Amino acid sequence: xxxxxxxxxxxxxxxxxxxxxxxxxxxxxxxxxxxxxxxxxxxxxxxxxxxxxxxxxxxxxxxxxxxxxxxxxxxxxxxxxxxxxxxxxxxxxxxxxxxxxxxxxxxxxxx
Amino acid sequence: xxxxxxxxxxxxxxxxxxxxxxxxxxxxxxxxxxxxxxxxxxxxxxxxxxxxxxxxxxxxxxxxxxxxxxxxxxxxxxxxxxxxxxxxxxxxxxxxxxxxxxxxxxxxxxx
Numbered sequence: 007x008x009x010x011x012x013x014x015x016x017x018x019x020x021x022x023x024x025x026x027x028x029x030x031x032x033x034x035x036x037x038x039x040x041x042x043x044x045x046x047x048x049x050x051x052x053x054x055x056x057x058x059x060x061x062x063x064x065x066x067x068x069x070x071x072x073x074x075x076x077x078x079x080x081x082x083x084x085x086x087x088x089x090x091x092x093x094x095x096x097x098x099x100x101x102x103x104x105x106x107x108x109x110x111x112x113x114x115x116x117x
Numbered sequence: 118x119x120x121x122x123x124x125x126x127x128x129x130x131x132x133x134x135x136x137x138x139x140x141x142x143x144x145x146x147x148x149x150x151x152x153x154x155x156x157x158x159x160x161x162x163x164x165x166x167x168x169x170x171x172x173x174x175x176x177x178x179x180x181x182x183x184x185x186x187x188x189x190x191x192x193x194x195x196x197x198x199x200x201x202x203x204x205x206x207x208x209x210x211x212x213x214x215x216x217x218x219x220x221x222x223x224x225x226x227x228x
Contacts, residue, residue, distance in 0.1 A: 008133045008172060008210050018214050020129060020176055022119045022166050026224075055133050057170040061119060065131055065174060091222055099119050099221040103129050103214035110210040111202055113137075 008110070009053025009067055016052055016105050017068045023090075023098035024061055034094050037086050048077050067105070074102060119221070120164025120178055127163055127216050128179045134201075134209035135172055145205050148197050159188050178216070185213060 025034070038056075045051050045066060050073025056064040068074045077083060090098070136145070149167075156162050156177060161184025167175040179185045188194060201209070 008135065008208055011212075018129075018131060018212065020131065020216075022176075024119065055172060055174055057168045057172055057174050059168040059170070061166060061168055063166055063168050063174045063176060065133075065176075095222065097119055097221070097223040099219060101122075101129065101216045101219040103216040105131075105212045105214040108210060108212040110208070111206065112208040 007055070009055050009065075011052045011067045011105070011108070012069070014105050014107055017071060017074055018101075018103045018105050019066045019068065019074060020101040020103060021064045021066075021098065022061055022101075023064075023094075024096045025058075025094060026096045029094050037089065037094075041083060041086055044080065044082060045077060048080065049073055050076070071102070118166070120166050120176075122163045122178045122216070122219070123180070125216050125218055128182060128185055129214045129216050130177045130179065130185060131212040131214060132175045132177075132209065133172055133212075134175075134205075135207045136169075136205060137207045140205050148200065148205075152194060152197055155191065155193060156188060159191065160184055161187070182213070 042054055042056075045054060050069035052067035052069060054064065054066045056062070068077070153165055153167075156165060161180035163178035163180060165175065165177045167173070179188070
């Protein structure tokens, strides 16, 4: 789903990653699902978009830098991120960005 | 590939999209490929990351808002965007964001 975010400005965390060749895929999927579930409960969470082919891109949207910081240090998330480094990911890059403008296009009724 | 961008700050264009059910996939792939090729030739282009499952996420990185604006109005890109609205996409959202911080993790030698 395309995230229905608020009016700008708001913040985006762009997380791009490459999985290790040998991982427990079930455990990874479970952890990824749990992190979305947890993020949704955080104050300031606005939405998330995620997809993976050879690389994975997950963009989560937040009201403020403060809400991103709180999410970063949420205990269960911190443990999952440690597992990310030690087991799941071969490489990743995290970018914190301020969304200054946005626009969209939706076909409501396709005939 | 994870884009190897410069030091912050720089800009990201986060483009999230859903394809129409009936499109000419070959034409779409050709257009998408051509747009990456063209973007790479633009002044201020820093890199691009792209992946698609049920939604597609493409993040392109740019030196400045000025370089994004020039890319937006590049003639061939403008034509492709019109085709995007009229043929390829059911919905999309474009977000222009200033990347304020980034950090990464790369395993160089996996034994």
